[in-house]
Amino acid sequence: MNETIVTLRSATKTFEGGLVTALDDVSLEIERGSFVSITGPSGSGKTTLLNIVGAMDVPDSGEVLIDGSPVESSADLDAIRAEKIGFIFQMHNLIPVLTARQNVEIPMLPRPLSSGERRERALGLLDEVKLRDRADSSVRGLSGGERQRVAIARALANSPPLLLADEPTGNLDSNTGLEIMEMLHEQRRRTSAALILVTHNEVLCEGADQHIRMQDGRIA
Amino acid sequence: MLSYVLRQFVVRRGRTLLCLLGVAVSVAMIISILSISRGMRNSLNSYMEDSGASLIVFDRSAADLAFSKVTEEDIRKVREVPGVVEIARGNFTMIMGPKLGKDAPIAAGLGVIPVFGRFYSERMIRKYKDKMVSGRLPEKRSELLLGELVARKLKLKVGDRFPLFREEFLGITEYEVAGIFESDLSWENLGVVAHAEVVQQKTGPDFALLFVYTAPEDTSKAREEIEKRLPGLVARPANEFTDRFNEQIAYIDDFIFLLSIIAGIVGILGVLNTMMMSVSERTREIGTLRALGWSGRRVLGVIVIEGLLISIVGGLLGLLFGYVGTELLLKFFSRGYLVAAYLPGIFLRGILLALVGGITGYIYPARRASSLKPEEAIRYE
Numbered sequence: 021m022n023e024t025i026v027t028l029r030s031a032t033k034t035f036e037g038g039l040v041t042a043l044d045d046v047s048l049e050i051e052r053g054s055f056v057s058i059t060g061p062s063g064s065g066k067t068t069l070l071n072i073v074g075a076m077d078v079p080d081s082g083e084v085l086i087d088g089s090p091v092e093s094s095a096d097l098d099a100i101r102a103e104k105i106g107f108i109f110q111m112h113n114l115i116p117v118l119t120a121r122q123n124v125e126i127p128m129l130p131r132p133l134s135s136g137e138r139r140e141r142a143l144g145l146l147d148e149v150k151l152r153d154r155a156d157s158s159v160r161g162l163s164g165g166e167r168q169r170v171a172i173a174r175a176l177a178n179s180p181p182l183l184l185a186d187e188p189t190g191n192l193d194s195n196t197g198l199e200i201m202e203m204l205h206e207q208r209r210r211t212s213a214a215l216i217l218v219t220h221n222e223v224l225c226e227g228a229d230q231h232i233r234m235q236d237g238r239i240a
Numbered sequence: 241m242l243s244y245v246l247r248q249f250v251v252r253r254g255r256t257l258l259c260l261l262g263v264a265v266s267v268a269m270i271i272s273i274l275s276i277s278r279g280m281r282n283s284l285n286s287y288m289e290d291s292g293a294s295l296i297v298f299d300r301s302a303a304d305l306a307f308s309k310v311t312e313e314d315i316r317k318v319r320e321v322p323g324v325v326e327i328a329r330g331n332f333t334m335i336m337g338p339k340l341g342k343d344a345p346i347a348a349g350l351g352v353i354p355v356f357g358r359f360y361s362e363r364m365i366r367k368y369k370d371k372m373v374s375g376r377l378p379e380k381r382s383e384l385l386l387g388e389l390v391a392r393k394l395k396l397k398v399g400d401r402f403p404l405f406r407e408e409f410l411g412i413t414e415y416e417v418a419g420i421f422e423s424d425l426s427w428e429n430l431g432v433v434a435h436a437e438v439v440q441q442k443t444g445p446d447f448a449l450l451f452v453y454t455a456p457e458d459t460s461k462a463r464e465e466i467e468k469r470l471p472g473l474v475a476r477p478a479n480e481f482t483d484r485f486n487e488q489i490a491y492i493d494d495f496i497f498l499l500s501i502i503a504g505i506v507g508i509l510g511v512l513n514t515m516m517m518s519v520s521e522r523t524r525e526i527g528t529l530r531a532l533g534w535s536g537r538r539v540l541g542v543i544v545i546e547g548l549l550i551s552i553v554g555g556l557l558g559l560l561f562g563y564v565g566t567e568l569l570l571k572f573f574s575r576g577y578l579v580a581a582y583l584p585g586i587f588l589r590g591i592l593l594a595l596v597g598g599i600t601g602y603i604y605p606a607r608r609a610s611s612l613k614p615e616e617a618i619r620y621e
Contacts, residue, residue: 067615076531076615101614102533113528115244117251122243127532129244174532 024085025181025214026050026073031082033068042068043079044237050230052181053212055205057225060234066218067186069234073216074107074184075100087181102130106175106213108204110187112167114159120146120170121155127177145173148210149203165196169203176207183208183215189224197224245545258514260554263598266507267558267590270500272566272580274589277496279581283425289478290367290425293328293451294459297466300474309446314470318450321465323458328451329436368421368433374398375419381410381438383418387429391420404432409441425579504593511550511601519543519605523612530614540610547602548595555594559587 026049033043043065050056050073060066071077072084075097084091087104091097101107106127114123124142133141146152149169159167168188175183185204189197201224208215217224225231233240249256288296297318302308310329319327368385369377375398378385384404386396396402401414415434423429440447452475454462459477466475519526526539566580 071615074531076613098530098533098535101531105533107531109528113524113531115525115528117247118244122247126244126529126534130533130535130538178533 023052024049025052025087026216027083027085028072028079029083031072031079031084033072033077033079041237043072045082046237046239047082048232048239050182050214050216052214053208054214054229055208055227056214056216056230056232057228058216058218058232058234059220059222059225060240064234065237066234068237069232070184070186070216070218073182074105102127103178104180104182106178106180106183108168108171108175108183108185108188110190112164112171112191114167114170114174116158116160118159119156120151120159120162120173123159123170124173124177127174131178141177142173145176146170148176148207149173164192165199168192168196168200172200172203172207176211176213179211179213181213183213184218185215186218187220188217189219189221197221242545245542245549248546249549252518255514255518256550259511259518259550259598260557262507262510262514262601263551263554263594264557264561266503266510266597267555267594268561268565269503270593271559271562271582271586271590272569273496273499273503274586275562275566275580275582276570276578278583278586279579282581283428283579286425287428291328291451291478292367292453293478294454294456295452295463295466295475296478297450297452297473297475298448300472308448310448310450310473311446314473315447315450317469318452318466318473321462321469323454323462323465324452325455326453328453329447330449330451368419371421371423372419373422375417378418378433378435381435382412382415383435384415385433386417386420387431387433388420388422389429390432391417404434404438405442407441409438412438500589500593504597507593508597508601511547511598512604515543515547515602515605519609522609526609526612527614527616530612536610539612540606543602543606543609544599547599547606550602551594551598552591554598555591558594559590562590 028046028048031043031046032041034041046065046069058066058069068077072079072091073086075086075091078084078091078094078097086100089096089100089104091100107113115126118126121139121142124145125138128138128141143152143155146155149172151166151169151173154162154166159170162170171188183204188204189200192200204215204217207213217228219225297310297314299308299310315327315329318324373388375385386394391397394402396417398417398419400417402417403413404415415438421433436447452462452466463475463477466473529539530536563582570578570580
């Protein structure tokens with residue numbers, strides 16, 4: 021539990037030519053296998069922090085390391101996202117024209133895997149989230165909870181050391197939401213990936229190893 | 241990746257169909273325009289070479305065959321050139337909508353009758369001998385040969401009489417069908433071969449061109465001598481005449497080329513518009529792919545593959561539409577005198593247009609999609 025997977029040192033990010041400071045000199049460390057929750061009101065900098073930790077953006081200043089790799093330019097981001105990070109979005113963001121299995125295979129496509137290997141791995145992951153029997157179903161025919169389970173399987177496709185979940189239960193009823201969270205924790209324990217959860221729901225933060233509360237671009 | 245592209249096609253059928261149609265219709269237009277233009281040119285070339293003449297003589301200053309004038313005095317001088325064995329006079333005219341025979345108007349679909357006066361030459365007449373399907377060759381000025389199509393459309397048979405012109409020429413008001421011929425040239429089938437003197441009454445005293453016959457060894461010298469004695473005329477072997485004729489109708493080529501460009505632009509704009517919509521509606525999806533680690537180049541690759549597949553399939557459909565559409569147009573609207581030539585080069589141009597047009601139409605949306613920032617695209621509504 022003491023291997024650092026994410027390091028931010030004095031990360032600052034501004035928008036609109038410096039008029040809006042979304043992230044203000046933020047430093048933090050996240051350990052492998054830990055559960056980290058990020059909360060805060062709208063406009064507090066949660067999304068910007070998530071984008072930087074998720075290698076979707078780079079800070080204007082400061083240093084970011086993900087699994088030991090420095091994130092210094094936009095050119096590094098694609099590879100870091102593909103290899104180190106699994107995303108779970110509020111709206112699941114599955115590709116509607118594809119089946120559940122094909123959606124899980126999407127992150128594996130840039131990797132040198134045969135179609136058979138991709139298929140086997142995707143089926144294995146769908147088995148983990150108890151959806152193997154729906155592998156060849158169009159995601160349009162799945163319920164909200166099932167879709168989010170497919171999204172979890174997809175996030176695990178490349179065995180990333182870091183899982184980022186942005187309001188993963190925001191569109192689900194409370195029971196289904198708890199099931200999804202239970203499944204996320206189960207996979208976190210199984211894979212030893214760190215789980216960063218961004219949420220407004222304090223209940224979901226219970227048991228967090230680290231709780232980050234954002235306020236005006238800073239960690240409160 | 242290919243399965244992702246193919247699924248996009250299947251699931252988004254409407255958009256796929258629109259893109260395919262955009263490319264296919266443009267290609268079909270090109271195929272139709274070029275094949276009809278080539279067909280007509282081939283027909284004209286065949287017509288000239290079919291005469292079997294050693295030399296074709298015509299007016300040097302004429303911008304087009306229709307304006308060429310060769311006078312009786314010119315003919316007399318050409319006849320005196322050593323080596324010239326025989327001369328056939330040629331005139332071309334078109335009669336617009338005369339009433340033909342038995343008080344009946346022209347049969348439906350027949351408004352233009354080309355009249356070819358190519359007589360005064362046994363050789364020219366003999367050319368028709370092999371093409372006769374009924375009757376015999378004309379023996380007097382009041383007799384005609386009818387193309388098979390004209391005879392069929394006007395329901396005329398050998399021995400029938402009808403007024404070819406409204407006017408009385410050389411004391412003739414009605415002409416007798418001496419024979420009916422069938423030519424490989426569809427527009428000639430819609431023609432009437434009349435005595436040159438009769439046609440001359442209609443077109444004026446001059447002729448458009450001369451078909452000059454010489455012994456093969458005398459052709460070159462006769463050509464030089466004709467041009468020396470008659471500087472206002474050009475003498476060309478039949479195959480060179482068609483080249484010259486093609487140069488003279490270069491403006492038609494320019495027109496056709498312009499039409500092709502317009503068809504191409506319409507196709508590109510159609511594909512561009514459809515693809516822009518497609519990429520726009522998939523912004524969030526593309527953002528998700530980028531968030532999942534797909535590089536901008538990979539996203540670009542997906543859209544380009546889509547473009548290539550659409551171009552190839554749309555292009556092939558366009559070839560099919562072009563061929564079928566042209567045949568239907570010719571069958572129902574050409575009145576029988578248009579013909580199309582489907583040359584490999586024309587189909588190749590169609591496929592090239594599809595590839596260039598389709599890919600051009602995809603480049604901008606593809607570049608836009610690949611440059612989307614994932615964090616913005618994911619939240620795109």
